[in-house]
Amino acid sequence: MTKTHIVALGGSLLRPEEESGREKWFSDLLDLCAELQENGQHLGIVVGGGLPAREAIALANPFVVDVHALDEIGIAATRINATIIQQLLKVSDLDVATSIPHDCDRASGLLGEHHFVVMGGTTPGHTTDAVAVEFAIKSSAERCIIATNVSHVYDKDPRTNDDASPVSQLTLVQLGEICGLGKPRQAGASVVVDPVAVEWAIEANLAMCVLDGRAIDLLAAALYGREFSGTNITI
Numbered sequence: 001m002t003k004t005h006i007v008a009l010g011g012s013l014l015r016p017e018e019e020s021g022r023e024k025w026f027s028d029l030l031d032l033c034a035e036l037q038e039n040g041q042h043l044g045i046v047v048g049g050g051l052p053a054r055e056a057i058a059l060a061n062p063f064v065v066d067v068h069a070l071d072e073i074g075i076a077a078t079r080i081n082a083t084i085i086q087q088l089l090k091v092s093d094l095d096v097a098t099s100i101p102h103d104c105d106r107a108s109g110l111l112g113e114h115h116f117v118v119m120g121g122t123t124p125g126h127t128t129d130a131v132a133v134e135f136a137i138k139s140s141a142e143r144c145i146i147a148t149n150v151s152h153v154y155d156k157d158p159r160t161n162d163d164a165s166p167v168s169q170l171t172l173v174q175l176g177e178i179c180g181l182g183k184p185r186q187a188g189a190s191v192v193v194d195p196v197a198v199e200w201a202i203e204a205n206l207a208m209c210v211l212d213g214r215a216i217d218l219l220a221a222a223l224y225g226r227e228f229s230g231t232n233i234t235i
């Protein structure tokens, strides 16, 4: 039976510190995708902007004050990263949609026709985490997987709290409290999961999980419904 999965791939995953690590990550991801295709699975990948997005927003920032205009710059960076992943799948002869969709209706339609659809951001006002949640809802995926560069969601921000602890199990409402649901945001601001994504998941009763996307075996475990080290977020 075919199954549809949606993953948000944090932009930082495309640029590990070590170049050798970078090659291994891409090649492990491609091996996983080849296996998924062989098993009849469909995967929507929403790629974040990472360093290029932050750099581009910082370049424009002194002159461009409108947050939506800065968001448009961030979106352009996510689409560059999405194109990198899409082209890698294509040259590996995997069945990936040839266009990078601009919205989730188009993306979910394409995912019915192809094993893989890769996209970046859509409209200002949120990040690619929220796009992944919308894509998961529109393509009836069981949950939205957030693959990022931390092992878990922490009970408070570990960058500013030495006593922060990793959490394995949360409800969507608890995740919203940790991520600052309802608080004002800034273009390029970084929280473990975008509060808009959490809000949309709550509205749609969509489960989520957060895992360390630097280890492709964790992503594989989550995709195949096996136990994995990370944070499971229930409705």
Ligand code: UTP
Binding pocket: 009, 010, 011, 012, 047, 048, 049, 050, 053, 070, 071, 072, 073, 074, 075, 078, 120, 121, 122, 123, 124, 125, 126, 127, 128, 129, 131, 148, 186, 187, 188, 189, 190, 191
């Ligand atoms: P990201 O999704 O990359 O945000 O979008 P991020 O929190 O920096 O995530 P990582 O670090 O890649 O995991 C980058 C910026 O692009 C704009 C926002 O300004 C966001 O902060 N953006 C992205 C949008 O406005 N809309 C989108 O749909 C996507």
